[in-house]
Amino acid sequence: MVYHLRKDNLASGVYERIKKGILSLEYPPGYILQERNLAEELGMSRTPVREAVHRLSQEGWLRVNSRKNIQVRPVSSSDLREVFQARKILERDALELLLATGLAREAGRKMAAMAGAMNESRGSLFSFITADQSFHSVLFLVLGNSVLRKFWNAVSEEMIWLGMLAMNEKRYDDVLAEHGRILAAVEEGRKRAAREALLEHLEKTEDILLRKIDDVSSSYGRGS
Structure with a gap:
């Protein structure tokens, strides 16, 4: 289990998992993600998910309009x-x-x-x-x-x-x-x-x- 990992390592693991989901089209362009659902899917608290989402939004992969509106960047x-x-x-x-x-x-x-x-x-x-x-x-x-x-x-x-x-x-x-x-x-x-x-x-x-x-x-x- 991952719960013994340090907080930063845990968030990094969530970041890699979500990013792979984006790159592999598990979460396709325009797809709406929810923090709560991601936490449940990954089997962890919302804090590392929130940190991973923030990092991915800074890199331009996600667009965060509100906590309940996290969108995978559309392709243009x-x-x-x-x-x-x-x-x-x-x-x-x-x-x-x-x-x-x-x-x-x-x-x-x-x-x-x-x-x-x-x-x-x-x-x-x-x-x-x-x-x-x-x-x-x-x-x-x-x-x-x-x-x-x-x-x-x-x-x-x-x-x-x-x-x-x-x-x-x-x-x-x-x-x-x-x-x-x-x-x-x-x-x-x-x-x-x-x-x-x-x-x-x-x-x-x-x-x-x-x-x-x-x-x-x-x-x-x-x-x-």
Whole structure:
């Protein structure tokens, strides 16, 4: 049981649990959460739940209008475009820097491992999307630039959330194929081909999401 944990550790655990619920779409965009129900669901008092909700609201994941009106942040086309704009700049430049500094072979090995993990996790959408982000994170891990990695981390969780919205079972093969083209170009050190494959992959994902936003907004009801 968690009751022996220090107060800050308890609140941190609740924070991680609620955040995973948001990223995995257990609590989808626009969903209404209630402090009392969350406490009952997690089997604890309302104090650590309140602290976790406050932290998530500061990070922009939740909108708190009152104690009885806690809403998961809705997704909008403008937010989506901003995230993808930042992501394209970060990944494109990280990829080009990596290929220019002779790190393609190391990156290729790690990306191949992540592609394998994606293929093995096809039965779990959340695991697949998490592995997908690990695939893209390789660029920043191999570069070893802590500043770039900090910027990347700021958009990576957003992409897990958006990736969950974009994905369905029919797209598993497409994503794996798109990643395969990126991986092949990186392994061979083909800078232009890698850049084109990466941007094509990101643009396809963005287009799918833009088409789905209206459906997401209308189909997700409010929780209790």
